[in-house]
Amino acid sequence: MDCREIFEGLSEYIDDELAEKTCEEIKRHLEGCENCRVVVNTLRRTVTLYHSIEPESIPGDVSLRLHATIRLEKERDES
Amino acid sequence: MEHSVPTDTELIERIGKSDNEALETLVSRYEGRVYNLAYRMLGNRDDAEDVLQDTFFNVIRSLGKFQSRSSFSTWLYRVATNAALTKLRQRSRRDKSESEFLDEANSVQQMAHAGIKLTDWSESPSEKLLNNEARQVMDEAIAELPEMYRVVFVLRDVEGLPAAEVAEVLGLSVAAVKSRLHRARLYLRNRLSAYFTGDKA
Numbered sequence: 439m440d441c442r443e444i445f446e447g448l449s450e451y452i453d454d455e456l457a458e459k460t461c462e463e464i465k466r467h468l469e470g471c472e473n474c475r476v477v478v479n480t481l482r483r484t485v486t487l488y489h490s491i492e493p494e495s496i497p498g499d500v501s502l503r504l505h506a507t508i509r510l511e512k513e514r515d516e517s
Numbered sequence: 518m519e520h521s522v523p524t525d526t527e528l529i530e531r532i533g534k535s536d537n538e539a540l541e542t543l544v545s546r547y548e549g550r551v552y553n554l555a556y557r558m559l560g561n562r563d564d565a566e567d568v569l570q571d572t573f574f575n576v577i578r579s580l581g582k583f584q585s586r587s588s589f590s591t592w593l594y595r596v597a598t599n600a601a602l603t604k605l606r607q608r609s610r611r612d613k614s615e616s617e618f619l620d621e622a623n624s625v626q627q628m629a630h631a632g633i634k635l636t637d638w639s640e641s642p643s644e645k646l647l648n649n650e651a652r653q654v655m656d657e658a659i660a661e662l663p664e665m666y667r668v669v670f671v672l673r674d675v676e677g678l679p680a681a682e683v684a685e686v687l688g689l690s691v692a693a694v695k696s697r698l699h700r701a702r703l704y705l706r707n708r709l710s711a712y713f714t715g716d717k718a
Contacts, residue, residue, distance in 0.1 A: 445626050449699035455680070473629040476637040477706070483639035484706040487646060487655065488674050496552040500566050504548060505541060508573060512537055 439463050444474055452482045525589040532580060544573055547590070550676065551597045557671045558601040560660050564608075571600040587685060594678070594686045598668055605664055612663050622704040638713040645713070658708040662701050669694055670701040 444467050450456045451464050468475050523531075523542070531539035548569065555568035575596050583592055613621075629635060638646075645651070662670060672683045673694070680698070684691045 441629055442626065445629075446699070449702055450695060453680075455695075473635050476635040477625060477629065479637050479639035480635075480710060481702055481706045483646075484709055485674055485702060487651075487709070488670075488705070489677075490647070491652070491655070491675070493549070493553040494556040494565075496549050496569075497562070500552065500562070500569065501545075501548055503566070504569060504573060505544065507570060508540065508544060508577065509537070511574070511577070512540070516535070 439467050441467075441471060441474055444468075444471075445477070448478055448481055452478065452485065526585060529580060529583065529589065540577070547593055548573075550590075551593070554594070554597055554671060554676055555601050555604075557659065557675050558598075558667060559604060560656065564604055568597065568600045568604050571604070572597040575600065591682055591685050594672065594676075594682075598672070598686060602664055602668065613661055615663050618661075618663050618666065618704060619700060621707060622700045625703060625707055625710075636710070636714040638710065641713060651709075651712070654709065654712045655705075658705050661708070662704060666697050666701040666704070669697040670705075673698050674702070 444464055447456060447460060447464060451461065456464070468478060523539070525543065525546075528539045528543045528546075532543065551572050552565055552569050555565040555572070556562065559565055559568060572593070576593060579596075583589065625635070659667060659670070668687065669683060672678045672686060673680060678686070680691050680694050683689075683698075684694045687694070689697075
């Protein structure tokens with residue numbers, strides 16, 4: 439496998455979604471290719487950085503307004 | 518009496534019989550997830566609130582048509598994604614063109630091919646990677662993704678849905694989801710590399 443082929447599979451590689459054989463081939467390539475190794479490390483780090491973002495919690499007033507409009511809509515429906 | 522937590526399907530059945538309490542429970546169960554998705558897609562609170570309201574209006578209106586072939590949450594994500602994309606398209610800001618985006622996503626491959634030595638910043642101290650300025654760069658980078666790449670990235674890597682469910686939400690093949698996800702991640706990697714190291718990837 440050359441760098442170009444390796445590149446296409448790197449997201450699946452870091453997500454552990456590749457067949458064992460392909461995984462082994464990538465591992466072997468990485469041992470001898472520093473640039474691909476850097477891309478794997480930094481791609482994986484990019485993903486973990488985004489995973490580490492706390493979910494944006496819904497502000498209390500936004501939730502209150504949502505529930506209020508839904509109630510209003512329901513009452514309008516029923517009247 | 519046993520107080521077990523009602524399933525989505527049970528709540529939907531009760532909502533069909535005009536049980537408003539069941540509706541409140543269902544909305545409370547999912548409002549946080551929908552808000553987070555909308556916020557990551559749109560990047561600000563006002564738009565996220567509009568998308569949240571639109572989503573639940575559409576859900577209530579078409580709940581009768583919901584068929585339990587897919588799970589309720591998959592269907593809800595689909596409605597929310599559509600509301601977010603509609604909102605995104607209403608904004609006049611021009612997205613990066615797809616070819617411009619793909620060039621930038623693939624630039625690291627060209628650099629590696631040309632034998633330019635890439636810098637590994639993955640082991641940098643977390644004070645550098647996790648400070649507020651870095652967070653802002655990460656948010657800006659998401660906002661630069663063209664919408665169909667952004668939606669895949671947000672569902673998969675921010676909301677944490679499996680690739681197969683993202684495919685179902687968006688009506689795409691799993692292969693298409695994975696390919697878009699990969700381009701989105703490469704683009705974000707390049708943006709972060711440029712910020713953390715000064716490399717022009």
